[in-house]
Amino acid sequence: MSRAPSNILDRPLGGRGRGSNSSTEAAVSQSAFAYLYSELVQYHQSRVASISELERRLESSGYGIGLKVLELLSYRSKESKRETRLMNVLQFVSANVWKSLFGKPADSLERSIDHADEFMIVDYEPLTSTYVSVPSDLGQLSVDAFLSGIVAGVLDGAGFSARVTAHSVTLEEGETSYGSSNSSLPPRRDKAVFLVKFSPEVLKRDTGLER
Amino acid sequence: MSSSQVLLFVIVGKNEPLYEAEFHKSGSAGSSDSVTRQNYFVLHSALDLVEKAAWTTNQMYLKVVDKVNQQQVSTFLTAGNIKFMLLHGGRSEDSIKNFFNDVYELYVKLSMNPFYRYDTPITSKSFDSRVRAVARRYLA
Numbered sequence: 582m583s584r585a586p587s588n589i590l591d592r593p594l595g596g597r598g599r600g601s602n603s604s605t606e607a608a609v610s611q612s613a614f615a616y617l618y619s620e621l622v623q624y625h626q627s628r629v630a631s632i633s634e635l636e637r638r639l640e641s642s643g644y645g646i647g648l649k650v651l652e653l654l655s656y657r658s659k660e661s662k663r664e665t666r667l668m669n670v671l672q673f674v675s676a677n678v679w680k681s682l683f684g685k686p687a688d689s690l691e692r693s694i695d696h697a698d699e700f701m702i703v704d705y706e707p708l709t710s711t712y713v714s715v716p717s718d719l720g721q722l723s724v725d726a727f728l729s730g731i732v733a734g735v736l737d738g739a740g741f742s743a744r745v746t747a748h749s750v751t752l753e754e755g756e757t758s759y760g761s762s763n764s765s766l767p768p769r770r771d772k773a774v775f776l777v778k779f780s781p782e783v784l785k786r787d788t789g790l791e792r
Numbered sequence: 793m794s795s796s797q798v799l800l801f802v803i804v805g806k807n808e809p810l811y812e813a814e815f816h817k818s819g820s821a822g823s824s825d826s827v828t829r830q831n832y833f834v835l836h837s838a839l840d841l842v843e844k845a846a847w848t849t850n851q852m853y854l855k856v857v858d859k860v861n862q863q864q865v866s867t868f869l870t871a872g873n874i875k876f877m878l879l880h881g882g883r884s885e886d887s888i889k890n891f892f893n894d895v896y897e898l899y900v901k902l903s904m905n906p907f908y909r910y911d912t913p914i915t916s917k918s919f920d921s922r923v924r925a926v927a928r929r930y931l932a
Binding site: 588589590592594645648649651652653654655656661662663664665666669738739740786790 | 846847848849850851852853869870871872873893896897898899900901902903904905906909910916918919922
């Protein structure tokens with residue numbers, strides 16, 4: 582028994598004019614995603630010779646998603662507005678994008694003191710690395726490179742080209758991840774920090790707009 | 793004058809046009825070659841003005857960006873900075889706005905296709921027929 586494939590242009594997009602009701606949005610089980618993601622990582626791992634190459638491949642896997650997420654979320658937000666200012670687009674990423682992908686906004690958005698063009702988005706429980714353990718011989722690898730690819734896609738699409746990298750930073754004394762949703766796993770000892778470094782022309786344009 | 797009977801709609805990405813369509817008013821004869829080329833020229837020369845206007849406002853609908861002779865170029869910018877441009881001989885703001893909104897919805901649905909890469913030419917025939925149906929509904 583098969584039904585005729587429906588054209589993607591006919592299917593509803595949801596959100597606009599109907600109010601966002603999360604129970605009507607399609608949901609995927611977390612274990613299905615974790616399984617799929619682990620297979621994705623293993624696929625790339627078997628084809629590369631270095632850690633940075635693996636991170637680059639994960640980033641490019643996420644890049645296309647970022648572009649589509651940008652268009653979809655802007656469409657669904659009902660107001661026809663684009664982001665033209667740097668702080669606004671970062672707010673959009675850390676609040677809206679995170680909320681729609683992970684169900685909660687990012688844990689914090691910070692500006693670097695040393696460099697005016699660097700910002701950090703912090704997430705205590707990134708979905709991609711929750712179910713992945715990195716062996717010691719792969720050292721600095723962060724599988725959240727997939728998420729940094731998504732962020733880079735959103736920023737590039739909006740016209741703010743940036744280099745986004747993911748780092749695992751050990752939690753400081755007193756910092757705890759808020760009641761982790763999965764208590765069967767040992768508590769995480771590190772948080773994911775996404776470092777966003779904008780291209781110089783983006784900063785120039787943004788300061789020009791300030792006047 | 794055939795210029796007001798022909799509407800030219802172009803979707804422009806970062807480097808190249810992604811989609812082009814001409815809408816002829818029903819009943820009029822197709823325009824000659826030179827008029828068509830001039831239409832494309834007018835529309836593409838308005839791109840500089842669109843770039844300039846893009847960063848001054850955070851609206852998606854940019855209204856009329858350029859006026860040449862009797863023709864006007866209206867533009868709509870998506871969140872990913874894809875430009876929808878319409879060359880017309882004077883249509884009501886409302887009908888153009890509705891046209892752009894419907895094409896925007898079609899464009900977002902098209903980009904949900906995992907096999908469609910952002911900023912590449914749009915070759916889908918069903919997208920083409922749907923855009924023409926939207927144009928017939930709002931602009932004819």
